[in-house]
Amino acid sequence: MTSSTALLTDRYELTMLDAALADGSYARESVFEVFGRRLPLGRRYGVVGGTGRLLELIGRFRFGDAELEWLRREHVVSAETLDWLADYRFTGTITGYREGEVYFPGSPILTVEAPFGEGVILETLVLSVLNYDSAIATAASRMVHAAGDRPIAEMGSRRANEDAAVAATRAAYIAGFAASSNLEAGRVWGIPTMGTAAHAFTLLHDTEEEAFRSQIAAMGVGTTLLVDTYDVKTGIETAVRVAGPKLGGIRLDSGDLPKLVGKVRAQLDSLGATGTKITVTNDLDEYAIAALSASPVDNYGVGTSLVTGSGAPASGMVYKLVAYRNESGDWVPVAKNSDGKASIGGRKVPVRHLDSAGIATSEVVHIVTRRPPRDAGRELLVTLMSGGEADASFLGPDGVKAARAHHRRAIEELPEEAFRLGAGDPALTTLFV
Amino acid sequence: MTSSTALLTDRYELTMLDAALADGSYARESVFEVFGRRLPLGRRYGVVGGTGRLLELIGRFRFGDAELEWLRREHVVSAETLDWLADYRFTGTITGYREGEVYFPGSPILTVEAPFGEGVILETLVLSVLNYDSAIATAASRMVHAAGDRPIAEMGSRRANEDAAVAATRAAYIAGFAASSNLEAGRVWGIPTMGTAAHAFTLLHDTEEEAFRSQIAAMGVGTTLLVDTYDVKTGIETAVRVAGPKLGGIRLDSGDLPKLVGKVRAQLDSLGATGTKITVTNDLDEYAIAALSASPVDNYGVGTSLVTGSGAPASGMVYKLVAYRNESGDWVPVAKNSDGKASIGGRKVPVRHLDSAGIATSEVVHIVTRRPPRDAGRELLVTLMSGGEADASFLGPDGVKAARAHHRRAIEELPEEAFRLGAGDPALTTLFV
Incomplete structure (x- = not known):
């Protein structure tokens, strides 16, 4: 610098x-x-x-x-x-x-x-x-308010200029975001960073189960597994079978979230994974966040709409x-x-x-x-x-x-x-x- | 780097x-x-x-x-x-x-x-x-097409992250923009740079005339004078009186451009400044540029809409x-x-x-x-x-x-x-x- x-x-x-x-x-x-x-x-x-x-x-x-x-x-x-x-x-x-x-x-x-x-x-x-x-910061503050007590993570670096992304992360954190995926923002500005795996990791392995086993071996059962690469219901079954009911979280990056999240919660609960958190990350903005307020979401991840100032x-x-x-x-x-x-x-x-x-x-x-x-x-x-x-x-x-x-x-x-x-x-x- | x-x-x-x-x-x-x-x-x-x-x-x-x-x-x-x-x-x-x-x-x-x-x-x-x-680049290419043979200068650095601005300038030039206000883009990427004066320069001087005289003393009569700080008609009179009919250009940064530009051209012509070019820079995007195609504009300057991808x-x-x-x-x-x-x-x-x-x-x-x-x-x-x-x-x-x-x-x-x-x-x- x-x-x-x-x-x-x-x-x-x-x-x-x-x-x-x-x-x-x-x-x-x-x-x-x-x-x-x-x-x-x-x-x-x-x-x-x-x-x-x-x-x-x-x-x-x-x-x-x-x-x-x-x-x-x-x-x-x-x-x-x-x-x-x-x-x-x-x-x-x-x-x-x-x-x-x-x-x-x-x-x-x-x-x-x-x-x-x-x-x-x-x-x-x-x-x-x-x-x-x-x-x-202005867009982020609205999102934080829409999310209420649920934390939001910033994940938009890929949709902003590479240097702007670091600034965006910083601004979002100031406005109340809980964490970011951007490592440079962590290093330079002391912002908590998060993230576990993308679809590529599942696709690279011969089966979804192998990918989940590998991730858990590296990161422990407290990790968050991405379950929507092939089929969400099967993905969750596999995730809980592999990790056990202490699985930290699952992430949903696609689908009709207001409909899907309730079903996913019910499935997790039926498998005994009552403490497993649900993170959703599918093209969210403040309006989508507000629309999910009645759904059992635990964490939001916001990307494009954050780094582009939500319009x-x-x-x-x-x-x-x-x-x-x-x-x-x-x-x-x-x-x-x-x-x-x-x-x-x-x-x-x-x-x-x-x-x-x-x-x-x-x-x-x-x-x-x-x-x-x-x-x-x-x-x-x-x-x-x-x-x-x-x-x-x-x-x-x-x-x-x-x-x-x-x-x-x-x-x-x-x-x-x-x-x-x-x-x-x-x-x-x-x-x- | x-x-x-x-x-x-x-x-x-x-x-x-x-x-x-x-x-x-x-x-x-x-x-x-x-x-x-x-x-x-x-x-x-x-x-x-x-x-x-x-x-x-x-x-x-x-x-x-x-x-x-x-x-x-x-x-x-x-x-x-x-x-x-x-x-x-x-x-x-x-x-x-x-x-x-x-x-x-x-x-x-x-x-x-x-x-x-x-x-x-x-x-x-x-x-x-x-x-x-x-x-x-995608937004810029549309603007270049809308402008036809008239050159467009990129002036949006102030409306983008400071590093993103340099990248935006570069992308706009690749898509056919003629020049940019951004000096770092000139230094690093070899893009032609342009720009003469802002309203601050006129406001700093006791009169508009003093500001114009100063600018011409430094940059010659081929410069472009910004004429809309107080009143466009008076500004143009003063500009041509000070610079003479060989004045390089005038810039309009406000007003209802499709209506204004014709009047300004007529005024310049009546003052003998028939070669003086008209640059317009007021919140343009591809639609505004297209709407000015029948107006006697010589150069466009585009800022916010370019660096934000025009929507x-x-x-x-x-x-x-x-x-x-x-x-x-x-x-x-x-x-x-x-x-x-x-x-x-x-x-x-x-x-x-x-x-x-x-x-x-x-x-x-x-x-x-x-x-x-x-x-x-x-x-x-x-x-x-x-x-x-x-x-x-x-x-x-x-x-x-x-x-x-x-x-x-x-x-x-x-x-x-x-x-x-x-x-x-x-x-x-x-x-x-």
Whole structure:
């Protein structure tokens, strides 16, 4: 994890920097803000994901010889700008919502304060990380709620870009998933990993029984056997005959699950395998999970729908300049007026209002270039990076644990209607004051 | 690009290996096949993406100290299996469709031949790369066709995981996109990059005019000015006043484009800027591009819809054991019979039948464990890796160029109906013989 992230950047950021270095405006103290104009698909809340990853990636946003040489050869920027980039290191301040926090339309999720030149070139990296990870965390949180007390394992790595898969696993865990199949996510982020066997293992052996015997010899009777390669009923008979009634679990990866699971439970019970757990993994999403709530499922495994954000694979967050300090030392709020894409200028301080029972009632965003906040609501901003140094508590596996715990707390504040799966309005209204 | 890819793997692959090493079945010569059961969203054809990337990533699928130590600590596999992994290097053969080739339901896109233990642990890496890159290439190819002769630039990095973004850019270029905003894709894959300025640059300056003057001073009058920060009409007046009628281009990133573009062209022409090009970049997908075909657009920029596969962010490809060689030396075709997810056993050799005009008529897949192929159709398989060594012609920027050229040829063979944007049947029927 030492390679440069500096070219994970859209070319226009460097050409803007080039022009701003030439005209002097690069040094203007600036405030950039990340927000989403709306929640996707009529969802009721969003979940901030990626913050801890982002802080590490910004630490590696340095232009080394390979990057500079390529920029020179391609004439992307001037020689002066190359010199400036060679010394580049982000020295500004980043505040934002905690990772795992919930957000609503217009919530100022991240605020980057730095000279324009330092901040403008982070746009793509910031958005790539927050847009993808938040899309996954948002979908995952709905699935976790739909599953109730039953654990969900993340198994979608094969349906996402190989690096995105690790990020998706991390985001899902923050939003309450119990474990993942992805080993790299285990190694790097400390996420519990799980998994036993695929159909290939059964197919490789001359009989299903031989495959089950081999798996039990290697992993013990507590393992989970995949029983649907040929015929589920026969598979379960064989599984319990081979493992005995102490068999840990069986997995179903096909079929009409709401119908099948009850029969499977009855068969297991009739064979004395009353403690054998049932894991289902067949193209599940939050709706399929909810539809199985009355079925005797013990564990869910979710793949494709998780890593693709269950219909919303990108969160739609944008990174906008909202204020700069002019030569007189005054902060100037700025906003574009583009048709359908207008923004709100000024630095912002968001708080969440709660009622006496601790349930959130609104998201109040103070535009502090207008007046300073005086508000009893829960403050939503924390300092993530200061003087270019990340707060270590947000990094690595500890940061993941903290974000997971924070998500659980943030969710507890939400009103009942936040958890409806149907499309509708955001659970909280965002007020700009 | 030297870090290990070995843990971009689902845990069950290593636990299967563990059991197979213990029972001896790990050494069975095996054939694994990648295919998709269907094309997403009623599309007419799919495009294979990611092959060149995959070959490089398999070359880095080695277990180093960091990976082995973590596996040991987590008790994922036995000590014997750890020793085996320490020496692991893929030594098998990989054949497959060329990158950029089109494919249909059941097309055997990739075939991995190796001892079971060597092949089984590549499943997740193979699928992650092919599923994501093919999803992007498939969406991109439709967009390129919808755009006709007008170039499309890829600008979606901010709406995808930061590493996935580089892969998406590469896949889009293979499918015919002209350029990308992503600098890392330029550096690593040799893809042309583009981009000039965002709204932030205009907002940072005291007036739009100052911003335009600065940009032109740095980049010349051939640059493209973003004119919709405040008011498009005024923006264009200012742009042409500052740059003169030789202004290279203007960009529109908002508004009702089919209505707006005609007016903008007329305004530019009336100002004498008849050669100034119009680039549009507002939430485009293949349908929006098609809807602009009668408007005087010169260049499209596509972001979110490209990197999210325009509604189908994962291709749904699977990696299945289809044959193994038993102790008598006979090849045994294997297939699972799972409800709704049955597979077809046996090694396969696909060819594409063409009519006398060179137009494809069907995808014929010979199951060679049944009988050897004798077929005048175009052979679809090439050897990508042999004895664990990749064919260098598929790697790096040269591999990307070759894939792009191949895609153009493959597309020319498709019948007219393949290019309909509406949902429907695959353009070719796949026949298993």
